[in-house]
Amino acid sequence: MSNAAVGVGGVKSFRGEGRPRARWAWAGLGAVVVGLAVALGWWHFAGRDFPGRSAVPSPAAKAGSSVEPxxxxxxxxxxxGIRRTSAQVGSVRPFQEADLFAKVSGYLAKLHVDYGDRVKAGQVLAEIDDPEDVEEAKKTAADVAQAEAAVVQAQALVDSARADRAASATAVEQSEAEVERYESMRSYHEKKFARYRDLVARQAIPQQIADEEEEGYESAMASETASRKAVLNAKAQLEAAAARVKKAEADVVAARAAVDVARARHAKAQVFVAYMKISSPYDGVVTRRNFFPGAFIRSAAEGGTVPLLTIARIDKVRVMTHIPDRDVPYADVGDEADVTLDALPGRVFKGAVSRFADSEDPTSRTMYTEIDLPNPGAELRPGMYGVATVVLDQSRxxxxxxxxxxxxxxxxxxxxxxxxxxxxxxxxxxxxxxxxxxxxxxxxxxxxxxxxxxxxxxxxxxxxxxxxxxxxxxxxxxxxxxxx
Missing domain, CATH: 2.40.420.20 (conserved putative lor/sdh protein from methanococcus maripaludis s2 fold)
Structure with missing residues (x-):
């Protein structure tokens, strides 16, 4: 009994101690569930403000968040769009520039300009003394006068030959008239002689009278023959006169050609005289002067290599630059260009691409390009350098x-x-x-x-x-x- 009681009591004692432990287990599980629910709620509302998440602000944030913007x-x-540009070093050059050489050799007699002088087109800048050319011009002028006089003489010969031709033509007419007269006389004496022969045959007249008439008849025949030869001679004279006319007219043509030759030589001589004065080809400025008055100037044709003067036109200038290979396909005439110069800081000169070589230099792989800029105040001086920025492309x-x-x-x-x-x-x-x-x-x-x-x-x-x-x-x- 006691064992059973103990056993039963032991069992009771076991159940009594197990029930509190089960209650504690259930309580712990509930606490875990509540904690998870709180964590999920916090993640749902607060986790949206994490960087990188695209969530709509919470109602609480909308109602009055304390986050300062x-x-x-x-x-x-x-x-x-973005402009595609090419900025390259550029240099200012005159729009036009000319080295003025002497065409004739001689001493520099007069020099009217010097460095920096402004000149006009056609203005005489220098004069060279060359007496030989002056004398040659005088001689050729005399040759022209002589040739013109020869034309007058040749024309007079033409007139004379034409008069001779006219006289010969008249002589032919007169000779032909004489032939007709002598033909008439010969016919008359022929008929008269025939009658006298008939009378002699009938012994009506003596033979002596017939013989006399025969002599008249033969004389008439001789005169007729002579007149016909005179006609031939007159016609020959006419042909000779006509030939002389043609020759005289040809002489006139030759004389006039000689005048043209003489005038051409005189004009050439005058050109050389004109070469003694050196003029400006256009409006510009003197940028180089290499000789002073009294110096001997050798013409370019005789080996002269140093120009007497250099004239530059600078009312408009060219900015020379080189566009690199990568930008060449985008370059076009008319592209806008901005030029800045080191000598004129803060200034931007607007222009456009005026021309380019349309071919790249095989050494530098660049294309020669020019930008024209107006220069009315002459503030852009040849030799200045800076940067030329060409706008190659721009999306609108x-x-x-x-x-x-x-x-x-x-x-x-x-x-x-x-x-x-x-x-x-x-x-x-x-x-x-x-x-x-x-x-x-x-x-x-x-x-x-x-x-x-x-x-x-x-x-x-x-x-x-x-x-x-x-x-x-x-x-x-x-x-x-x-x-x-």
């Missing part, structure tokens, strides 16, 4: 942002920026075009009036922000070269 620099789209359809506005790196023509919307920064995907390191082209994804955050390192998606004052933005933009 961050002041950020903002910028809007700038119309116009795209807009740009500073490159610092891009959040992260762009891939495949896509990128992200932060746009201020309802007081918070929102990451926005945009299409990107060209990027020159300073600005990027925005092809789509933004509206012109939208404000884009520049301080991308200070915000995340959903960060409360407010635009900084404009003057602060301007000062920050000046400090950062990436905002230019």
């Amino acid at each position: 961050i002041a950020v620099q903002v910028v809007s789209l700038s119309p116009g 359809k795209a807009s740009t942002l500073p490159a610092s506005a891009l959040a992260g790196e762009s891939r495949g023509g896509k990128g992200d920026v932060f746009v201020v919307k309802d007081g918070v920064a929102r990451k926005t995907r945009v299409d990107i075009g060209a990027d020159d390191g300073l600005r990027i082209e925005i092809l789509s994804g933004l509206e012109p009036e939208e404000q884009v955050v520049l301080d991308v390192g200070a915000v995340a998606d959903g960060t409360p922000v407010r635009p900084a004052p404009q003057e602060v933005h301007a000062q920050a933009a000046v400090k950062s070269p990436r905002h230019e």
